[in-house]
Amino acid sequence: MKIVLQKLKIPMILLLMGTFLLNSTPSFAQSLEGKWNIAKMNTQNSTVIQFTKDSLIFYEFDKRRSATSYHIKDNRLAVGAGSIPIGGEFEFVNPQRLRLKPEQAKSPIDFVRLKPTTTTLTRAEIAQLNFEMTYQNRTLPLNFDGEEDESGQTIQLEIIDSTYFISFYRKDRRMGAMPIEQVTTKKIMVYGFPEKPFVVSGERVISNGNTIKTNKAASANADVAAIAEMIIGKWFYNHIEGWPSLSDCTKKTFFKFKEDFSLQTKPYAENPSNGNCIAGSSINGTYELLGTDQIKVTQNDKTETWKIQSLTKTKLAVERDGSALTLTKK
Structure with missing residues (x-):
């Protein structure tokens, strides 16, 4: 009986060892599946690649460009003929960072796996926030207002x-894009940098670089504070009572309410002779909340009071100069 049991143990052990080896063999195809963004701050092409079970898809950011077949053998990636030449060796720097070593490239190319951004904010709310982060001793301001910096670059x-x-733009051309890991009203975390640290955090600031302020009216009660927070941002013309439908050009006109209670107005109008859309000079001023239903606006040494008729996160209706003006936030 002892001999029989020993004979039975040997194939059982071999079977268990085989099962263990099969389960411990890495599944490269499975771990590659998903979307990956190129880890560069500035690039002529904002490349995103997606591995499915049987295809490799290439995107120019969010626009699909081409697709091809691929297969994995050991640590080598082989792609179909005529595709972007990224075939060659690869390795995982970490589970979220893929390093490709294409046979036709002089240096490796890193990609980061895309994952949902952790946030409770809407896109419109995030776009109204300003942040500052430091990467390799460089201060990087993150302002989504579309204004050019000293180098002519804008951020969207x-x-x-x-x-x-x-996304970094120059002359309406996307020059690179970096994914956001997490964003709150106070902090932002960005990943996909080309060199360590691969993840960088930034703190929220206002336009003049000081800490966030509240005026006396905003601190008086929670309702006014909530309105003060909602009104911050860029509000565009949508409708003026008694006027015909506004043109696309006129709808570019905006009021930008800032956290430091400064106000910028940027008018746009069509040239009646040729129909071209012309931007007027910016008008700077200040604003103040008077309770929960009025905004005191001062520009060009002139002060007027706007009566708030309704306010949501994306729509503001006010009465000024005897007519109703409806604005939308983008």
């Missing part, structure tokens, strides 16, 4: 699926 908030991005 964009999204792929459930992942928000900081």
Whole structure:
């Protein structure tokens, strides 16, 4: 009986060892599946790749460009003929960072796996916030207001699926995009940097670099404080009572309410001779909340009071100069 049991144990042990080896063999195809963004701050092409079970899809950011077949053998990636030449060796720097070593490239290319951004904020709410982060001793301001910095670059908030991005533009051309890991009203975390640290956090600031302020009216009660928070941002013309439908050009006109209680107005109007849309000079001023239903606006040494008729996160209706003006936030 002892001999029989021993004979039975040997194949059982071999079977268990085989099962263990099969389960411990890494499944590269499975771990590759998903969307990956190129880990560069500035690039001529904002490349996103997606591995499915049987295809490799190439995107110019969110626009699909091409697809091909691929297969994995050991640590090598082989792609179909005529595709972007990224075939070659690869390795995982970490579970969320893929390093490709294409046979036709001089240096490796890193990609980061896209994951949903953790936030309770809407896209419109995030776009109204300003942050500052430091990467390799460089201070990077993150302002989504579309204004150019000294180098002529602008920053926009964009999204792929459930992942928000900081996108860098120059002359309306996207020069790169970096995914946001997490964002709150006080902090932002961005990943996908080309070199360590791969994840960088930033703190919220206002336009003059000071800490966030509240005026006396906003601190008086919670209702006014909530309105003060909602009104911050860029509000565009939508409808003026008694006027015909506004043109697309006129709807570019906006009021920008800032956290430091400064106000910028930017008018747009069509040239009647040729129909071109012309931007007027910016008008700077200040604003103040008077309770929960009035905004005191001062510009060009002139002060007027707007009566708030309704306010949501994306729509503001006020009465000024005897007529109703409806604005929308973008």
